[in-house]
Amino acid sequence: MKKKLSIVDIANSLNISKTTVSFILNGRAREKRISEELVDRVLKYVKEVGYKPNSLAKSLRTGKSNIIGLLVEDISNTFFASIARQIEDRAYKNGYKIIYSSTDNDTQKTQELIAMFRDRHVDGYIIVPPPNIEEDISGLIRDGLPVVLFDRHLPNVETDYVLVDNLFSTYNATRYLIDKGYKNVAFISIDAEQSQMLDRLDGYKKAMNESKLKINTQELDFFQDKKLVTSQIVDFLNEHQEIDAILFGNNRLATCGLKALRNLNKRVPEDIALISFDDYEVFELSNPPITAIAQPIDNIADQVITILLNRLNNTPENDNKQRVILPTDLKVRKST
Structure with a gap:
């Protein structure tokens, strides 16, 4: 099996320090005043050898995985699928990728999925909560991980949520x-x-x-x-x-x-x-x-991802939770 290249291998091949390689690959070359000639040489070599960074190792170094976990009741349901699609688009444009799963409204399955997301060092969570999941979501919040609920909320958990009236x-x-x-x-x-x-x-x-x-x-x-x-x-x-x-x-x-x-x-x-x-x-x-x-699907998706991105990218002066209640539209047709 071919050995996977590391930053150390790249540094040794180019006869430069692994710290310099790390700064260049993490977009900090200008901040560290690394010459454009050296940046070009490293990036060209990385492309030639097909180096792929270890995303888990990177997240451990930086404290960020740039991944958002999305848990809905059933991703095949048109309501949840439409919202997930729009959330994914907005997240990607802001440098985040989405991992999503269906919970089937099952508490144990949701707990296992949250544990898996924690292992992947997911940065933030968007959750349609099943019953009896309060302690698990409270644990995420205690650990400083932003959580936005939608479709429904948990009255005894202080977190951001987006609902309709x-x-x-x-x-x-x-x-x-x-x-x-x-x-x-x-x-x-x-x-x-x-x-x-x-x-x-x-x-x-x-x-x-x-x-x-x-x-x-x-x-x-x-x-x-x-x-x-x-x-x-x-x-x-x-x-x-x-x-x-x-x-x-x-x-x-x-x-x-x-x-x-x-x-x-x-x-x-x-x-x-x-x-x-x-x-x-x-x-x-x-x-x-x-x-x-x-239900205003576009607005729900926009509110959910906007709140989460603000939590991920900013340190708010206070921790006031956002509770968004959106109106619906009664579309009268011939069945009434």
């Missing part, structure tokens, strides 16, 4: 259905103690209570097979024939809901009106197009 969003959507004359509005969501889902449920309940209408909810296991989710929605609607409108807690549930309504030969919106939290490209192509609460 989940409570008002579902309140506004439910209010819209009520104002359109629907009296039996159901809310179908996931069975989870996530802050954003609790806020969405509270928004629905607030609108229903204000109008003195009956609250009707179903909470499902988000990670079970879609066919099972669809069949459970079918069972729920068979048990509650009076339902005339449904607000779904996310777009995955809404797509299962559409299949359930088709299985029941229910027409949208003639028999049941439908709104999804989270817009989805296929909703515009559906027949009829589906009304949806659209």
